[in-house]
Amino acid sequence: MSKFKQEAHAVLASRRFRERDRVEKLQDVLLQDEIYRSLNSQKIDLRADMARLASLNQDISAQKNQYSQIVAEMEKRMNELGINKEDLAVSYVCPLCKDTGFVDGKECACLKQLVYARLRAHCGSLVTDESDFDNVDFSVYPENQKERFQKFYRFLKITSDKFPNNENKIIGIYGPVGVGKTHGISVFANNLMKRGYSVFYLNSAEMNSLFLKYHLAREADKADIWEPLIDCDLLILDDLGAEQNINNVTQNYLYCLLNERHHKTTVFTSNLDEELLREKYDDRVFSRLGHKLRSTIIKLKGKDLRFN
Numbered sequence: 001m002s003k004f005k006q007e008a009h010a011v012l013a014s015r016r017f018r019e020r021d022r023v024e025k026l027q028d029v030l031l032q033d034e035i036y037r038s039l040n041s042q043k044i045d046l047r048a049d050m051a052r053l054a055s056l057n058q059d060i061s062a063q064k065n066q067y068s069q070i071v072a073e074m075e076k077r078m079n080e081l082g083i084n085k086e087d088l089a090v091s092y093v094c095p096l097c098k099d100t101g102f103v104d105g106k107e108c109a110c111l112k113q114l115v116y117a118r119l120r121a122h123c124g125s126l127v128t129d130e131s132d133f134d135n136v137d138f139s140v141y142p143e144n145q146k147e148r149f150q151k152f153y154r155f156l157k158i159t160s161d162k163f164p165n166n167e168n169k170i171i172g173i174y175g176p177v178g179v180g181k182t183h184g185i186s187v188f189a190n191n192l193m194k195r196g197y198s199v200f201y202l203n204s205a206e207m208n209s210l211f212l213k214y215h216l217a218r219e220a221d222k223a224d225i226w227e228p229l230i231d232c233d234l235l236i237l238d239d240l241g242a243e244q245n246i247n248n249v250t251q252n253y254l255y256c257l258l259n260e261r262h263h264k265t266t267v268f269t270s271n272l273d274e275e276l277l278r279e280k281y282d283d284r285v286f287s288r289l290g291h292k293l294r295s296t297i298i299k300l301k302g303k304d305l306r307f308n
């Protein structure tokens with residue numbers, strides 16, 4: 001288990017512990033109250049009576065009435081002591097998995113989020129917290145470019161709506177520095193994360209150093225480094241082509257990565273244009289990045305926004 005996953009499990013365990021502790025302390029407070037304690041033991045006795053009578057097929061309607069009366073009195077007493085009934089219920093940060101991290105034996109989205117939050121904190125961060133495409137402010141763009149950015153964000157929104165069933169598993173965004181590529185994919189990433197999908201964001205230098213770390217890692221540690229790259233629902237490789245090419249590392253592992261993620265979505269951006277990127281990578285890598293059937297290439301350059 002990776003260090004990040006261990007940390008995530010520790011967070012969930014402390015959530016569970018804190019909540020159980022809070023409820024137990026509240027119950028202690030109530031049971032220290034004489035009136036409440038007495039009502040509570042009446043309730044327990046009555047429940048036992050009801051079970052016994054029911055097993056003998058006897059009428060328990062009188063006991064039922066009495067039982068509801070006691071429950072009502074307990075609630076009244078609780079109120080007098082300044083405690084709400086709801087306060088006694090265990091509440092979970094994640095109701096889906098009740099903060100255990102698992103739903104039907106599968107890892108819950110909240111656990112994945114905790115893991116990726118750690119990975120992301122470790123590996124660079126998105127440029128905005130905005131997750132709603134409708135909140136994107138197009139007034140920051142010059143008048144003659146507004147439309148193409150609206151089109152760009154519309155494409156991201158449609159892809160997000162279809163996710164993870166979007167056909168384009170590779171989305172390549174080309175354009176010069178400062179054009180707003182990273183902002184766009186940050187909104188895209190936040191939108192998906194809000195819906196419980198896991199996102200792993202790396203700029204190309206971070207990608208490269210992960211590859212190198214993997215290359216040099218002991219066999220037993222390799223999976224911990226590689227798995228998050230494959231497991232995440234969306235992988236973002238920002239500023240591809242800016243990394244230094246490390247022999248037997250960069251291209252090899254990028255190729256393996258794209259291959260292994262063929263059924264999952266990978267977004268890359270590049271400040272280089274397509275021709276320069278083609279020169280940078282060998283054919284097998286480049287053909288993955290620009291796969292005719294499986295990729296959408298967006299060029300945020302010049303006057304037009306082009307989708308290939």
Ligand SMILES: [Zn+2]
Nearest residue numbers: 094097108110
């Ligand atoms: Zn959960």
